[in-house]
Amino acid sequence: MAAQKTKVTIFDVAKASGVSSSAVSYALNGKPGVSEATRAKVLQVARELGWKPNGAAQSLAQSKTRRIGLILGYDPQLLAVEPYMMSLISGLGAELEEKDYSLLVRMSMDSDDEDSIIEDWIATSNVDAMLLLNLEIGDPRIEMMKENPQMPVLAVADASLTAGLPTLASDDAAAVGLAVRHLYDLGHRSIARVAGPEELGHSYIRDAAFSEVTAELGVRYRCLHTDYTPAAGADATKRLLSVNPSPTAIIYDNDVMALAGEGIAAMNGVRVPEDLSIMSWDDSFMCEAAHPGITALNRDIVESGRIAASLMLKLIDGEEVGVVEEPPYVLRVRESTGPAPQR
């Protein structure tokens, strides 16, 4: 299974020197715990074999940390259920690995925690670049980063929120158009949305776009903001189904709320899509495996993570990045959306 080894490792040096790998490690790192004779021998063998210090050791020489900072600003239980972040980390990690970079991950429970971590990173140069996620309107982190241009930063957000910082931008407003028009074309004239937290920048962008598009088309629209959890998605669905007349379609701001909403519909004898159409913002395997399969706005988040990583590496190299667009959303039509019920 293992691929052919090409790099000379400390284990190869250990074998050729006839000493343990820990002795080699001590010797090469100039640490105590090994005799001077052994150290001299190990260094000679290492030179002969062509052993090279790895990325981490090289980074010391270049005063680069070879680390990218990522702050997870979420409740840990929610992080665990929402595939978005793991997809992004997967893409980031895969791309960074090719450049021998690591991801330095911190978890913050509130925005003050997060500010402290950013300040730490800026003050100590503990990472070579940072990723900014989940920007709020007028987010104070923007100003903090602008005052500290020595720390490269990439924001993943709508470009209208990032005040000129290097940005990997998604066109959420265009995606709103895709979603609403899909339902409109199926005859829906009363649409509800179960949204994420109101203070998040992308919730705001989506709010504004939904209001605009539905007003333009003459579609009745209402919106409930939640904390993104399955429980909140279920609760919002119950509330929407209890009003009279209830909406004929619900769009959820993430996949776990959509799946929870579909469950509530089934438990209440509301047929999907005959009585109620359901859509998810952000597609995932859950949407595909659900019964019925959930129509979703799909984007390749793993690929976005790869792009974000490569942009951060460019920033570290001093290149200009500006605003780069993510691959666009694509509508994946499945069984959960159908013609509006006649009432």
Added chain:
Amino acid sequence: MAAQKTKVTIFDVAKASGVSSSAVSYALNGKPGVSEATRAKVLQVARELGWKPNGAAQSLAQSKTRRIGLILGYDPQLLAVEPYMMSLISGLGAELEEKDYSLLVRMSMDSDDEDSIIEDWIATSNVDAMLLLNLEIGDPRIEMMKENPQMPVLAVADASLTAGLPTLASDDAAAVGLAVRHLYDLGHRSIARVAGPEELGHSYIRDAAFSEVTAELGVRYRCLHTDYTPAAGADATKRLLSVNPSPTAIIYDNDVMALAGEGIAAMNGVRVPEDLSIMSWDDSFMCEAAHPGITALNRDIVESGRIAASLMLKLIDGEEVGVVEEPPYVLRVRESTGPAPQR
């Protein structure tokens, strides 16, 4: 929303000194880019306000990195769909945060990559401790860690696989008993299992336990090994449903395969649980939200992550850890398991 700030930050120092925060950062870190007069003033103000260097700066003084190493040895697309790893990271991150520690994440595509990363970390002391996941039988990483006792390591695995390394152990054999007896009590006498990769240590532990328990109870048992992906879970389900007589119950080694299997059953007109009972190893929101809800072996993976982090911090402090048991599995009975069909 932000909590009351108690820590004096470089931004407070900047305000009180009347200079920019980046000037403060340069001054406090002894970097060029600021006059000596400004540097002196900033240092004085920082002292007066009681500014303290953060964890990262302190770690330099203590020659600790305040980083824990985690290698994700997975296909990035699979990582994104399986909630296990994100749950573990969430728990690790939450616990480490309280101690001002970071998680240093690398992604490896094959076992040779992973060995190189471990060698790097050992050679350069780039992390204070490491986590070992997904051990294989006779895993070479065990030997590597034993030869390098200067690097604290915690294995998350069945204790029989870890050869005396500090271990956070799960009792997978006990869980197999729970699962098989649940089905046995419902009258099932022909059970199949859709398992993870054969070379993984925990697959082996489960394989052995399943063979033993089913033999003891006189239950017919067959097992298909897969790569854990939803596609492989779907494919294995098709194969199991096409044999005659097909098993009356299928246990899947992860939740995404169970959800995929339930989908295949529905598409083939096989009713769950009337014609086929379905169970998942590892519970998640998917199992709860699926229709019908999927009976699952539940464990609190976020909590396991927290425990793993606290054990690694103990190891870094030089404490003994030995083998610590994870919180035990609990059987969550939902609608996907029912009495065996009469044939």
